[in-house]
Amino acid sequence: MTKTILITGASSGFGLMLANNLHHKGFNVIGTSREPNKYQDKVGFKLLRLDIADESSIEEFTKQLFETVSQLDVLVNSAGYMLTGIAEETPSNVGKKQFETNFWGTVNLTNSILPYFRKQRSGQIITVSSIMGLIGLPNKSIYTASKHALEGYFKSLRFELSQFNIKVNMVQPMWAKTNLGANTISSNGDIPDYQQYKKQVDAYIKKSMAEGEEPETVVKVIEKLIDTKSSKFRNPVGKMSKMILFLNNYAYSMFEGAIHKSVKTAK
Known part of the structure; x- marks a missing residue:
């Protein structure tokens, strides 16, 4: 049976490339966009x-989705954007918008799909995160915090969904040549003490990307x-990500094993 795959943010970046690849491989691909009419004629x-970032949009979308398909096999959370800015210069209302998309948007959409996955007793949730979900970088404090939040949320969700045969995976690139830079919003702070530092950070990040x-x-x-329906939670991309995760994974795997054992033996 052909798998049906839902990919958010499928009109650009990783989402678009992934959707095109899977479509050409014969999968039933459904993508999302804030402006589908603008892109529909350009994709197959x-x-x-x-x-x-809009809960009413998620509710309407979910209803439309399951009027279109009878079964969903994979959800790929790819939608999001990057907020840059020195922490002290970033207003809370700007930071909250970052979380409304990167964190709460991803969480709310995932939760809207979960009743269908539970009913099927199967499913796979793949979220495009970042190695910044484990480390911090300058001039990206709120973006980094949103990725840390996603890591924590899906770590916990993974325990809860294992009983329903629902897999949870995170994909964690470090630097990648994508259009994320074009989807970047700056907090545009102007504290003089940071000006030179920001220029140096920008040069470093531009070179790294x-x-x-x-x-x-x-x-x-x-x-x-x-293809493998892997149960591996963390999936680094690139040498830098793999090195960071290597240093992190040993301790977490011990903790995860202890939690599984404790829950199963609890009375």
């Missing part, structure tokens, strides 16, 4: 309207997860 897969992984590398990791 179905695009539905979704603004993940130019030397980063090709977007195809990220897409291949996601495709492999779909």
Whole structure:
């Protein structure tokens, strides 16, 4: 049976590349975009309207989705954007908008799909995160915090969904040559003490992204997860990400094993 795969943010970046690849491989692909009519004629897969920062949009989208398909096999959370700015210069209302999309938008959409996955007793949730979900970088404090939040949320969700045969995976690139830079919003602070530092950070990040992984590398990791239905939670992309996760994974795997054992033996 052909798998049906839902990909958010499928009109650009990793989402678009992944959707095109899977569509050409014969999967039933449904993508989302805030402006599907603008892109539908340019792609071969179905695009539905979704603004993940808007709860009413998620509710309407979910209803439309399951009027379109009878079964969903994979959800790929790819939608999001990057907020840059020195922490002290970033107003809370700007930071909250970042969380409304990157964190709450992803969480709310996932939760809207879960009743269908539970009913099926199967499903796979793949979320495109970042190695910044484990480390911090300057001039990206709120973006980094949103990725840390996603990591924590899906770590916990994974325990809860294992009983329903629902897999939870995170994909964690470090630097990649994608259009994320074009989808970046700056907090535009103007504290003089930070001006020179910001120039140095911007130069470092620009160089790192130019030397980063090709977007195809990220897409291949996601495709492999779909093909194998892997239960591996963390899936780094690139040497830097793999090194960081190597240092992190040993301690977490011990903790995870202890939690599983404790829950099963609890009375």
